[in-house]
Amino acid sequence: MxxxxxxxxxxxxxxxxxxxxxxxxxxxxxxxxxxxxxxxxxxxxxxxxxxxxxxxxxxxxxxxxxxxxxxxxxxxxxxxxxxxxxxxxxxxxxxxxxxxxxxxxxxxxxxxxxxxxxxxxxxxxxxxxxxxxxxxxxxxxxxxxxxxxxxxxxxxxxxxxxxxxxxxxxxxPQHPEYTRLMRAKLHLERMIDEGGYGATVQAGSLTPGATGSAVVQLRNRLMAMGYLDRSATATYDTRLQQAVMEFQVDNGINADGIAGGDTIRAVNRSATEHLSEVILAMERQRWLNVDRGPRHIFVNLPDFHTRVIDDGEVTFITRSVIGSRDRDRRTPEFSDEMEHMVINPSWYVPRSIARGYIPSIMAGGANHLQLMSNGRPVNRGAVDWSRVSAGNFPFDLRQPPGPRNALGLVKFMFPNQWNIYLHDSPDQHLMTHDVRAYSAGCVRLDDPFELAYHLLAAQEDDPVTFFNTILNSSRETQVNLQTPLPVHIVYWTSWVDTEGRLNFRNDIYGRNAELRQAIQNLGVEIRGVNS
Structure with a gap:
């Protein structure tokens, strides 16, 4: 000193x-x-x-x-x-x-x-x-x-x-999540100094009842990661199956207790890879070092879930579909405030998407879409199509409210320059997939009605009846939130939950690879890489 x-x-x-x-x-x-x-x-x-x-x-x-x-x-x-x-x-x-x-x-x-x-x-x-x-x-x-x-x-x-x-x-950041990540960083550095997680699992997949060296490798890595107490078994027994299930939950993998390809790849990630994810997670926490609001909506893109957080506790959670991997359809990371919901919404088709419908419209198809000019409907029969081409198409496109509307039956609005919002979807079958990156950028919800009830409960005595009365009217109706609600759309591929369990998710958009290179260029020490 x-x-x-x-x-x-x-x-x-x-x-x-x-x-x-x-x-x-x-x-x-x-x-x-x-x-x-x-x-x-x-x-x-x-x-x-x-x-x-x-x-x-x-x-x-x-x-x-x-x-x-x-x-x-x-x-x-x-x-x-x-x-x-x-x-x-x-x-x-x-x-x-x-x-x-x-x-x-x-x-x-x-x-x-x-x-x-x-x-x-x-x-x-x-x-x-x-x-x-x-x-x-x-x-x-x-x-x-x-x-x-x-x-x-x-x-x-x-x-x-x-x-x-x-x-x-x-x-x-004073948020407990940052403190937990800091502890995880120090733990992983000690683990790396002691040799890491041990030999990788030399198998494409393993199922309960299997025996042999690959099972021992799986057992040893799960022991090193804290999912299994010390054991000498060489059999994929019920204890090992339970450990695999817990590991799958913490890594966003379907928890079936079978060490399939996704599970083996996740188990074989090194302690150094985990450390780099944690260091990036700490940096991402600093980007969100603000008062998130006592009640806020939290969308973690790689986790494919949307949550409502009340005073630090999750009070609502639903599966989500996010933007696809196409570069122009990836959901951005930002924060804003939800101001209202629209029940029975219209879909005003973004120009980037509308271009794909133009050939069909000019051929007499895509009749679920309405032509619009200066905010007013246009009768297709009154259009001189001989003077219209894909290059000079003069109309906007609108899909009226209805059960097959691309936005479903409700959307949740926090107006922003990227036109991102939360909404229902008629394609609910996509919610059963483990990886749910299919949208044009907005976030689709598995349980949109339940989210509406949850939010309206703060201002309506009977939120279910209130919502469904409007829904059944089939009229497009805006319902303002009496208290605007912060919305945080983040990209957390690593965090430590309140039980101290270190979670990881796949880098669905490849953002971490670019950020990892940037922090290494600045000389951030990642034990096992540049130390």
Whole structure:
């Protein structure tokens, strides 16, 4: 830990002042020293506008190099020494230059420069640990979160008036999920240091009753991962089958107790692969380091489920279909507020989808779709089709309300520039699939009516009757939510649940591969890869 002698500006100034024929009084020397200090701080902070504003508001007084700032300095160095525990790029917080700057601060001007250098390092660390060290939208275009970046002026103002150790401790996400991931990271690093999960399973699939070396390999890996107590069995017995089922649940695989191809591939993932997923999960938690709302809707895309969370507890869950793997149909990641639902909705066909219907319409087909112009229906019989082509097709397309409407019988709206919302679907058979990536981008729900009842219960005495009365009228009806509801659409392929179980899901859109390369390029340590 760095220790600083309690030197006053006056003593530093006098020690550094050359001998001149005119002797300065102590007050004059003090003023001259402070002037040099202020000049250095003003110059060095000028590249960061809000940092400069902070120093300007305090008349360019130092916050790190004054005699009473030892707690701040030590708190900063302690935090930076622990950066790796948070999966941060520790090269960004190399303190070598700062230590040298403090050591060389033998005059007021150098003290001022060192002070700003410490502030810039603190600002980098604070922003990174609070809201992420990546700019994810620059790496993956479908990550459109608004990152919760702290205002530097506000950040420094709060910091200098607080206990520095306590304040720095509040910068990472305070949500229990982040703490659980941090514990998982440390556990996986210890596991890697001890050799990982052991030999991989050398079999394409295994079924209950099987025996042999591959069963032993399966048993040993499940023991290493904590799914099975110590055992010497070489048979795929009921205990091993139960362990397989628990593993399948935690990995989003149909829990049938049979170690099929998907299960074997998941079991054979290394501890290093798991660690990289956890480190990415911690970074994703930082992107969502906001007040999520006491009640909110949470859509985890790779998990294919939509949940309602009330005060940290899941009060509703339903299966979901998300955007397909086609690059232009992948569901983006963002947060917004649900404002209303529409019962018996129309479907206004997006232009990107409408293009596919134009040839059929021009041939007299696709009669379930209505032609629209300036918001009004157009009679197909009144159109001179000889003057219409796919290139100059002048109409919008609308599907009226009904049981075969592409949006089903209810949609849940949080207006956004990507036209993403939650809705019912006539294609409910897709909900039985394990991998449910089929939509044009919106999120389809397995139990949309139950979600409507659940949300309306906050404002209607009899939400079921209220909803079904409107539904049975067949009229398109907007129902506003009295309290807008936060919606968070995320892409979490790893998390630790409230029971401490580490969950993984497949990287359905390949986003993690791009992000993993980005964090490795920044020097984030992934034990077993670059350590």
């Amino acid at each position: 760095l220790k600083f002698a309690k030197l006053s500006l006056l003593s530093l100034a006098l020690a550094a002042t050359p001998m001149v024929s005119v002797m300065l009084t102590p007050n004059q020397a003090e003023a001259q020293a402070f002037s040099a200090l202020r000049q250095a701080i003003a110059e060095a902070s000028s590249t960061e506008e809000q940092l400069a504003a902070f120093y300007r508001e305090r008349d360019f007084q130092p916050i790190w190099t004054s005699a009473d700032a030892s707690d701040r300095r030590n708190a900063l160095f302690s935090a930076l020494a622990e950066a790796n525990n948070h999966g941060l790029p520790t090269q960004r917080y190399d303190t070598t230059d700062l230590v040298a700057a403090f050591s060389n601060a033998t005059n007021p001007y150098e003290m001022g420069r060192a002070d700003v250098q410490a502030s810039l390092l603190f600002l980098q660390y604070a922003q990174d640990i609070h809201s992420g060290f990546l700019e994810p939208g620059d790496i993956v275009g479908d990550i459109v979160h608004t990152l919760p970046r702290r205002d530097p002026l506000e950040l420094f103002t709060e910091f200098v008036s607080a206990n520095p150790y306590e304040y720095i401790a509040t910068l990472p």
